[in-house]
Amino acid sequence: MADTTSTGTFSAEEKRAMRARAKELKAAADQASNAAANVEAIAKLPDDERELAERIRDMVVGAAPQLDPKTYYGFPAWAREGKVICFFKPKSKFKVRYSTFEFDTAASLDDGAVWATAFAVHNEMTDEDVAMLAALVTKAAG
Template sequence: MSAAGGSDGGFSAEERAAMKSRAAELRAEAKSGKAAEKAAADAAAVEGRIAEMPAPDRAMAERLHALVAEAAPALQPKLYYGQPGWASAGKVVVFFRSGLMDKARYSTLGFSENSALGDPAGFWPTSYALERLDEEAAARIRELIVTAAG
């Protein structure tokens, strides 16, 4: 028997299985490291976009960002058509569009088809106009985010 454990001078079945297992662990670690780097880059991109927004949209976006982080921490920041969004499994669930950046009448809080929103009647709103974000609106938005995140 060789030092490596195999009777033919090679590795034993147990040693080969252990090496395959370790290789799989290393691949998983590399993927998770890349995923963590991508998540950090996505978060920085969203925060950068928010910082570029003119007031008062910047204040609304900052508040929404904090609200999503608190209400649905599993949702991760991700740019969505150049605007802040929050995603589950890489797919945007909720997003904010700056009315001032889009040269529109009002800003919009929207929910994509990936959200868990729904209604037994078969219809429901998928976006809301935002001119300001007071406590009453924040409470309703929090409920929507929790529902949308599933």
């Protein structure tokens, strides 16, 4: 570290270093808080949806471990550099027939002029269904 001046204040280099470290600590705290919120959002779901959300979470983490867990409008979600890539929308939130697994606009899924960004998901998904979604998550994560 650079020496402080005779007045006991920090040098410009030390101040920059302290600001950078504070930013790092805040980012780490935010990331931990976001991950906890993701876990909590899944834990609060009714049993059948929680099982499905846990399966989705395991698939996302396996396909793109570099994505950061967080929530998106209260839904379990996963992001890259703070931007949501994909999320699980439980049917109980809107009292609809099925849950969905969706990709947000930051997902790199562009394929010609038309591509799917949302999929109805059910507890009876096969391993092939999960593999198809995992391939899309890998692509979306960039």
